[in-house]
Amino acid sequence: MNGIDHESSISIKTPEPFSFSECLIFLGRSDQEVLHQIHDDYLFKLLKMDGSLILIKVSADPNFILIEFPDGVPNPAVRSKIAAYVKDWFDLGRDLSPFYAMASQDKILKQLIQKYYGLRMICIPDLFEALAWGITGQQINLTFAYTLKKRMIQQFGEHLTYKGNTFWLFPSAEKIAGLHIEDLKILQFSSRKAEYILEIAKAIRDGILTKESLLQAGSPDQIQESLTVIRGIGKWTSSLAMMRCLRIPTAFPIADVGLHLALKKQLSMDRKPFIEEIEGMASYWEGWQAYATFYLWRSRYE
Numbered sequence: 058m059n060g061i062d063h064e065s066s067i068s069i070k071t072p073e074p075f076s077f078s079e080c081l082i083f084l085g086r087s088d089q090e091v092l093h094q095i096h097d098d099y100l101f102k103l104l105k106m107d108g109s110l111i112l113i114k115v116s117a118d119p120n121f122i123l124i125e126f127p128d129g130v131p132n133p134a135v136r137s138k139i140a141a142y143v144k145d146w147f148d149l150g151r152d153l154s155p156f157y158a159m160a161s162q163d164k165i166l167k168q169l170i171q172k173y174y175g176l177r178m179i180c181i182p183d184l185f186e187a188l189a190w191g192i193t194g195q196q197i198n199l200t201f202a203y204t205l206k207k208r209m210i211q212q213f214g215e216h217l218t219y220k221g222n223t224f225w226l227f228p229s230a231e232k233i234a235g236l237h238i239e240d241l242k243i244l245q246f247s248s249r250k251a252e253y254i255l256e257i258a259k260a261i262r263d264g265i266l267t268k269e270s271l272l273q274a275g276s277p278d279q280i281q282e283s284l285t286v287i288r289g290i291g292k293w294t295s296s297l298a299m300m301r302c303l304r305i306p307t308a309f310p311i312a313d314v315g316l317h318l319a320l321k322k323q324l325s326m327d328r329k330p331f332i333e334e335i336e337g338m339a340s341y342w343e344g345w346q347a348y349a350t351f352y353l354w355r356s357r358y359e
Contacts, residue, residue: 059287076175253289309346
């Protein structure tokens with residue numbers, strides 16, 4: 058068990074530093090997001106474990122994250138899996154002290170770690186969701202990417218209604234693998250993106266592509282190479298998956314537009330920085346490029 062099982066709830070000791078309120082700000086950045094809901098200081102999310110849909114309600118006090126089950130308490134084995142999921146979701150197993158030590162000496166990051174102290178990487182534990190989200194967001198703005206994601210979820214995802222609120226689950230690889238390209242094109246996915254998402258869904262359904270096999274592929278460079286040989290996955294998409302799904306702290310989506318805009322803002326530049334300039338800045342972030350990127354993303358959601 059990754060937490061303390063109270064049968065009707067689970068509590069997970071939070072590491073230092075941890076700010077649930079900062080994590081909620083990032084999770085609440087789009088009103089098109091349907092994979093979780095925030096009500097007051099409570100976070101609701103639908104999960105599927107051992108074939109059952111489970112609604113969880115997550116809150117926090119200064120020392121613990123509390124997971125409750127408003128629509129029925131699952132069995133102990135499922136509760137253990139849910140605790141592990143939440144721990145991964147908020148990257149709670151990570152020792153951030155080396156990142157904070159580095160960032161406190163960096164001219165760009167030192168103000169961000171003070172403003173967003175305790176923010177942790179909001180991860181996407183499911184590999185298919187992470188890759189599909191990366192492909193969806195290729196070469197379009199974030200608002201339209203969320204719109205496409207919402208359409209796909211509400212067309213093909215499972216859902217549960219509780220007290221008048223509908224909670225959605227990201228479509229499984231198995232579900233999407235059985236579709237045709239036209240099924241996604243009608244939602245305004247491009248033909249290419251529809252092809253890529255269907256091919257990845259089939260590879261995951263058939264066990265050809267798994268999170269475990271990627272993590273066993275070797276070094277971060279070898280993992281990225283394993284991903285970029287797949288049609289539709291370039292360096293940007295693979296870096297996002299490595300960062301938010303595989304939780305590799307050196308993953309660095311250096312071509313990310315959001316990163317460029319955040320750096321432009323932080324440095325009061327009249328243009329976005331060039332890749333060569335970003336490489337120079339990032340030379341100080343060695344080992345923590347993913348967290349540096351995440352904190353810079355956060356700076357865009359004031």
